[in-house]
Amino acid sequence: MGLTGLEIFKHLPKTNCKKCEFPTCLAFAMALANGKASLDACPDVSDAAKEALSSASAPPIRLVKVGAGDNVVEMGDETEIFRHDKRFNHPTAVAIVVNDTDDVAAKLETINGLVFERVGQQFTVEMVALVNASGDAGKFKAAVDTAAANTEKNLVLVSEDAAAMEAALPAVAARKPLIYAANKDNYEKMTELAKGSGCALAVKADNLEELAALVDKIVALGYKDLVLDPGSRATSKVIADMTQIRRLAIRKKFRTFGYPTIAFTTKEDEQEELLQATAFLSKYTSVLVMKTAKKELLVPLLSWRANLFTDPQKPVAVEPGLHVIGDATDNSPVYCTTNFSLTYYLVEGEVDSTRIPSYILSVDTGGISVLTAYADNKYTAETITKAMKACGLDDKVKHRKIVIPGAVAVLKGKLEDESGWEVVVGPRESSGIQKFAKSQFA
Numbered sequence: 089m090g091l092t093g094l095e096i097f098k099h100l101p102k103t104n105c106k107k108c109e110f111p112t113c114l115a116f117a118m119a120l121a122n123g124k125a126s127l128d129a130c131p132d133v134s135d136a137a138k139e140a141l142s143s144a145s146a147p148p149i150r151l152v153k154v155g156a157g158d159n160v161v162e163m164g165d166e167t168e169i170f171r172h173d174k175r176f177n178h179p180t181a182v183a184i185v186v187n188d189t190d191d192v193a194a195k196l197e198t199i200n201g202l203v204f205e206r207v208g209q210q211f212t213v214e215m216v217a218l219v220n221a222s223g224d225a226g227k228f229k230a231a232v233d234t235a236a237a238n239t240e241k242n243l244v245l246v247s248e249d250a251a252a253m254e255a256a257l258p259a260v261a262a263r264k265p266l267i268y269a270a271n272k273d274n275y276e277k278m279t280e281l282a283k284g285s286g287c288a289l290a291v292k293a294d295n296l297e298e299l300a301a302l303v304d305k306i307v308a309l310g311y312k313d314l315v316l317d318p319g320s321r322a323t324s325k326v327i328a329d330m331t332q333i334r335r336l337a338i339r340k341k342f343r344t345f346g347y348p349t350i351a352f353t354t355k356e357d358e359q360e361e362l363l364q365a366t367a368f369l370s371k372y373t374s375v376l377v378m379k380t381a382k383k384e385l386l387v388p389l390l391s392w393r394a395n396l397f398t399d400p401q402k403p404v405a406v407e408p409g410l411h412v413i414g415d416a417t418d419n420s421p422v423y424c425t426t427n428f429s430l431t432y433y434l435v436e437g438e439v440d441s442t443r444i445p446s447y448i449l450s451v452d453t454g455g456i457s458v459l460t461a462y463a464d465n466k467y468t469a470e471t472i473t474k475a476m477k478a479c480g481l482d483d484k485v486k487h488r489k490i491v492i493p494g495a496v497a498v499l500k501g502k503l504e505d506e507s508g509w510e511v512v513v514g515p516r517e518s519s520g521i522q523k524f525a526k527s528q529f530a
């Protein structure tokens with residue numbers, strides 16, 4: 089169990105100097121006790137206090153890394169139960185299963201090609217889970233060897249046969265795969281393999297009590313880069329176990345469960361698998377192992393992940409300024425919107441579809457949408473004019489006409505006065521841009 093805020097407070101300098109960005113040492117101590125601050129933020133804490141507070145200042149969930157070099161997936165180091173309190177730090181890594189009974193090279197090629205663009209972001213799956221489905225050590229090793237040569241994705245090696253793991257691991261040990269899994273029968277050998285290779289080790293048990301006992305045994309052997317699998321497979325049980333693990337680690341500072349987690353989808357029907365995966369991803373799974381590699385199922389899952397792991401206090405924004413669509417010239421239409429990412433990319437997609445080279449002026453509204461920014465005085469005749477001047481629009485475009493969203497048609501008169509440009513009121517929704525462009529510019 090961690091220290092309380094008052095216990096931590098006793099070790100702090102008590103000068104209330106605010107260098108840690110908390111108003112008092114006591115406020116800092118309380119934040120530290122709740123895992124919402126790092127001891128490093130206080131520059132004046134003594135070495136003796138650092139030693140005394142080391143367990144309190146450790147993150148409630150250990151940061152564990154899988155992969156090597158520039159290709160590392162980080163997991164854990166979470167401090168929140170609810171995303172709206174602060175943010176979740178490390179997006180769930182998605183792994184796609186490749187059985188050693190499959191055509192391994194062909195499946196890897198499919199997985200390597202899973203790269204999707206959405207609202208300016210690139211989505212992909214990070215990992216391949218190589219499964220010893222055959223139960224044959226030779227086949228497992230051959231599959232791992234094929235993966236070593238055919239994919240850059242991070243790897244999860246899935247076999248509870250320690251001999252099979254020992255044979256397969258050396259070919260990819262330098263890439264630091266996740267070893268899955270130590271269980272009550274093989275944990276000594278699996279821990280030895282993990283320690284020897286420096287790879288993270290998944291720990292699998294049949295329930296939370298057995299998992300706690302097994303984790304303690306492995307930690308006693310001197311290894312802590314662990315990933316937890318409570319062994320549950322039914323959707324509701326996985327959610328319950330993952331929630332328990334997260335709550336015990338963060339609220340109760342139960343160090344035994346202070347590690348990232350792994351879950352496997354089990355549903356055969358692909359739509360049901362997607363729902364199951366979405367539930368696991370939403371409820372604290374650090375590594376999600378899935379069977380499907382179909383783009384139409386992964387895009388919504390990865391889009392949901394992108395939303396879940398953003399900072400709720402920071403709107404997602406694009407770079408403000410003038411964006412060029414196609415080979416725009418000094419005669420091309422100019423559309424004006426905000427730098428709220430979702431709005432911008434919807435507008436960009438529609439403008440692109442008109443096939444008329446154009447400019448889009450994205451005004452810096454702090455990443456909020458048109459009507460919200462208008463209500464907050466961030467999308468006004470003055471801010472739009474300022475943005476037009478900042479990007480040198482007067483020099484780039486001859487016709488001096490700018491299209492504003494129909495939802496803020498009220499800005500037309502004032503913007504014409506401020507900017508000296510003719511203001512054309514566009515459609516209320518971005519979906520109307522194509523029809524609008526055809527009538528105005530085709």
Ligand code: SF4
Binds near residue numbers: 103104108111112130
């Ligand atoms: S920086 Fe240290 S001494 Fe200063 S207020 Fe924060 S905890 Fe107290």
